[in-house]
Amino acid sequence: MATASPFVSLSGIVKRFGEVTALDAVSLDVQEGETIALIGPSGSGKSTLLRCINGLETIQDGTITVAGNLIGMKPVNGAMQPLNGREIARQRESIGMVFQSFNLFPHMSAQDNVASGLIHVKNEPRARARARAAELLEQVGLKGKEKSYPRQLSGGQQQRVAIARALAMRPGVMLLDEPTSALDPETVQEVLNVVADLGRTGMTMLIATHEMEFARNVSTRTVFMEAGRIVEVGPSRAFFDNPASDRARRFLQGLTAS
Amino acid sequence: MEVWNWDYFFRFLIDPVILRGLWTTLWLTLVTLTLAIVVGTLVALIGRLDNFVARWFYAGYVAFFRSTPLLVQLIFFYSALPQLGISLSVVTAAVIGLSISESPYVAEIVRSSVSAIPTGQWEAARALGMRPYKVLKVVIFPQATRIAIPPLGNEFVRQLKNTSLVSVISMQELFRATDNMIQASFRVLEALTVATIYYLVLTMLWTIIQHQIEYRLSEYAFDRRGAGGSAH
Numbered sequence: 473m474a475t476a477s478p479f480v481s482l483s484g485i486v487k488r489f490g491e492v493t494a495l496d497a498v499s500l501d502v503q504e505g506e507t508i509a510l511i512g513p514s515g516s517g518k519s520t521l522l523r524c525i526n527g528l529e530t531i532q533d534g535t536i537t538v539a540g541n542l543i544g545m546k547p548v549n550g551a552m553q554p555l556n557g558r559e560i561a562r563q564r565e566s567i568g569m570v571f572q573s574f575n576l577f578p579h580m581s582a583q584d585n586v587a588s589g590l591i592h593v594k595n596e597p598r599a600r601a602r603a604r605a606a607e608l609l610e611q612v613g614l615k616g617k618e619k620s621y622p623r624q625l626s627g628g629q630q631q632r633v634a635i636a637r638a639l640a641m642r643p644g645v646m647l648l649d650e651p652t653s654a655l656d657p658e659t660v661q662e663v664l665n666v667v668a669d670l671g672r673t674g675m676t677m678l679i680a681t682h683e684m685e686f687a688r689n690v691s692t693r694t695v696f697m698e699a700g701r702i703v704e705v706g707p708s709r710a711f712f713d714n715p716a717s718d719r720a721r722r723f724l725q726g727l728t729a730s
Numbered sequence: 731m732e733v734w735n736w737d738y739f740f741r742f743l744i745d746p747v748i749l750r751g752l753w754t755t756l757w758l759t760l761v762t763l764t765l766a767i768v769v770g771t772l773v774a775l776i777g778r779l780d781n782f783v784a785r786w787f788y789a790g791y792v793a794f795f796r797s798t799p800l801l802v803q804l805i806f807f808y809s810a811l812p813q814l815g816i817s818l819s820v821v822t823a824a825v826i827g828l829s830i831s832e833s834p835y836v837a838e839i840v841r842s843s844v845s846a847i848p849t850g851q852w853e854a855a856r857a858l859g860m861r862p863y864k865v866l867k868v869v870i871f872p873q874a875t876r877i878a879i880p881p882l883g884n885e886f887v888r889q890l891k892n893t894s895l896v897s898v899i900s901m902q903e904l905f906r907a908t909d910n911m912i913q914a915s916f917r918v919l920e921a922l923t924v925a926t927i928y929y930l931v932l933t934m935l936w937t938i939i940q941h942q943i944e945y946r947l948s949e950y951a952f953d954r955r956g957a958g959g960s961a962h
Binding site: 526528557558560561562563564565566567568570571573575576577578579588589595607634637638641 | 848850851853854855856857858859861862864868869872873876956
């Protein structure tokens with residue numbers, strides 16, 4: 473594993489929003505099959521980091537590769553040029569994204585939401601795409617909800633539809649941006665269970681999360697971020713039992729104290 | 731001269747000239763509003779481009795065509811362009827004038843309807859890998875249409891009434907047909923009452939159609955088709 477080339481590789485990522493530096497020379501290698509938990513205070517850059525990986529944000533410096541492909545830019549005569557909308561879209565096909573606020577399409581049923589990528593990106597026949605969507609809904613525990621519209625579903629159900637929608641594209645990596653932060657406490661676990669199951673199937677995942685128990689028990693490594701930098705990276709058990717940095721220790725203590 | 735003559739009223743009501751004018755008014759409204767929707771949507775999409783020139787084009791287009799009266803534009807297209815060597819037929823001038831003058835209003839409706847769709851919808855569609863035009867076609871437009879229908883309904887009614895202005899460039903629509911009746915009979919009250927009734931009927935028919943469209947696009951209709959699934 474240590475000798476394999478990383479599936480997701482971030483090198484010296486810099487992202488600025490005007491005067492604010494959201495990501496300050498962030499580097500991270502993720503091996504295939506790893507589940508990475510990104511933790512840290514709000515505004516530390518966890519979400520921005522995920523959004524850079526699928527090109528929803530453009531970076532000012534550094535490089536991102538996924539499965540060996542440079543994301544968001546291409547070398548032209550020795551200089552880097554940004555990709556156009558069509559080229560970025562092609563790269564996103566194999567990168568699954570799950571949002572904090574679900575972002576399901578409100579005018580489509582759960583099944584059509586899940587099938588939308590297969591139909592409108594992969595150009596699969598509708599019948600086959602919808603059959604596949606029904607299977608995925610069953611996989612995330614939503615059999616029987618195929619015809620329901622997003623507003624008829626609870627937050628936890630909507631988020632599971634969103635996960636199924638991303639999985640339908642057969643992504644090589646899944647990015648989950650605080651997938652349970654907008655949920656009622658009682659539905660958080662149903663979503664985390666689906667994510668944990670996904671990890672067991674060997675899916676490569678990066679998850680920004682505030683669920684420390686989940687990070688500790690399910691993720692292979694935990695990345696602790698603050699002020700746009702990675703402060704500490706370590707195997708999750710070791711990190712939570714005995715963080716190396718003072719800053720991480722204080723962060724974890726602050727959470728248990730509250 | 732008597733005050734009101736039912737005989738003239740009924741004669742005007744079914745007069746072929748009036749009925750042909752009514753038909754002209756109807757197709758002129760439908761054709762020019764459709765063209766205005768096509769042009770206005772394109773202009774609105776150009777205005778959304780992340781590009782200095784495109785945004786200035788949008789602002790300039792809307793400002794220019796919204797700031798000049800339809801009557802002036804119609805006479806310009808029909809009577810002023812020939813001086814530049816461009817002669818348009820009455821019908822062409824009427825269609826171009828009505829469409830162009832309406833397009834900035836449609837552009838503003840499309841722009842605001844598209845802006846009303848939350849950023850998360852764009853991002854979810856892009857994150858799936860949808861190409862830019864698919865994002866619009868599959869995710870944005872179906873939702874924006876629902877928002878745009880009521881104000882576009884307003885524009886239909888406005889456009890229906892605006893067609894009466896093309897009478898000044900001698901297009902034989904409902905109002906000019908009515909005027910012909912008046913010139914021939916001097917029965918102003920009866921003729922204008924007939925015209926008023928027809929305008930009213932067209933507007934009311936449209937109101938019914940618009941309600942049907944809104945109902946079909948409403949969230950309630952989504953639920954109805956959804957059949958089942960509990961609300962939380």
